Amino acid sequence: MENAKKVDINMGLVCNSACRFCMNGLPGEVRKFASFESLATEIKQFYKKGFRALGFLGGEPTVYPAIIELVTMARDMGYTYIDIVSNGIRYHDKKFVERLIHSGITRFYISIHSHKPEIEDYLTTLKGSFQKKIQGLRNLMEFRKKGMIKDRIFLNTVINQRNYRYLTEIMLFYYKMGFIDFRFNFIRPEGRAFSHGKKMVPRYSAIMKYVKQAIELSRSLRVNLFFEGIPFCLFQKFKIMDFKNYIGEFRDGNKEISIHEARKRVRFVMKDRRKNQLRVKPKSCRTCVYDFVCEGPWKHYIKFYGLKEFKPLKKIEMVSDRKNKKNSFSYSLHRRDSKI
Numbered sequence: 001m002e003n004a005k006k007v008d009i010n011m012g013l014v015c016n017s018a019c020r021f022c023m024n025g026l027p028g029e030v031r032k033f034a035s036f037e038s039l040a041t042e043i044k045q046f047y048k049k050g051f052r053a054l055g056f057l058g059g060e061p062t063v064y065p066a067i068i069e070l071v072t073m074a075r076d077m078g079y080t081y082i083d084i085v086s087n088g089i090r091y092h093d094k095k096f097v098e099r100l101i102h103s104g105i106t107r108f109y110i111s112i113h114s115h116k117p118e119i120e121d122y123l124t125t126l127k128g129s130f131q132k133k134i135q136g137l138r139n140l141m142e143f144r145k146k147g148m149i150k151d152r153i154f155l156n157t158v159i160n161q162r163n164y165r166y167l168t169e170i171m172l173f174y175y176k177m178g179f180i181d182f183r184f185n186f187i188r189p190e191g192r193a194f195s196h197g198k199k200m201v202p203r204y205s206a207i208m209k210y211v212k213q214a215i216e217l218s219r220s221l222r223v224n225l226f227f228e229g230i231p232f233c234l235f236q237k238f239k240i241m242d243f244k245n246y247i248g249e250f251r252d253g254n255k256e257i258s259i260h261e262a263r264k265r266v267r268f269v270m271k272d273r274r275k276n277q278l279r280v281k282p283k284s285c286r287t288c289v290y291d292f293v294c295e296g297p298w299k300h301y302i303k304f305y306g307l308k309e310f311k312p313l314k315k316i317e318m319v320s321d322r323k324n325k326k327n328s329f330s331y332s333l334h335r336r337d338s339k340i
């Protein structure tokens, strides 16, 4: 997959949840799926252009009525890597997971935001969602251990007001279930997330202490950890000097996205859209040594907290703080096989 050209296909905004941190979900939003024919045509077109890696996004792709048929079609066409990003609720149904695997899904991304039922259910606004997701993760791990899932299973967590103090607890909880790939995405204040305001969107400065602890824990556990949506100056301010190893945006490359917007399909490179539309940078960033690579905060974040937290950096300090044992966690856990 590493060198394969990848496209993510957004199937539409229909979802079986209504998460409080969702960047979609404003009243009046068109919530319907794209037709099978239009998605099949797109998948064929991208294949002809040389794409061999494909991702399915929503809304919630697992509730797309013909998801199995679509994945099977893509696999039979010749896509060698097919992933799906899901809230994981439908994975409590073991037979459904098995059908997805047999149809051709090679990698699973699951969004989960807490280790506590009351927080997860509050965030998803769906009573019982935590238990369903946990059962889903158990099912996936069972299939993974049997060798039926080719690739690893990745957990995505949206950092928000309700969970930011528990980043290490979340990692430990899922690590004990066998998961070793974590990505924490800072909440993007749009759609429903924006409408909840500061009740959902924390201040960067408030979360960084916990981000630092999570990084230290990831070293102790030897698991993979990435963050998205946090400007670089925040890391340096909190003395996380080797932060570039944890920047999720660096891993995304030039991934293309295809999505239905304003009644037509549009395609874009995610990195460009983040820079040009979704993020914003104060003028002072022009004097910062990271200006050429840092994407700045989410655009609407500054409506809540302003620009004061973002301070241009004069020099790149890449001193590893791995040697700094003072604040290190002292978990005596075994090294995990990174290919689990």
Ligand code: SF4
Pocket: 231, 232, 233, 234, 281, 282, 284, 285, 288, 289, 290, 291, 294, 295, 296, 297, 310, 311, 312, 313
């Ligand atoms: S470019 Fe701006 S937001 Fe990014 S690290 Fe520099 S000052 Fe911070």
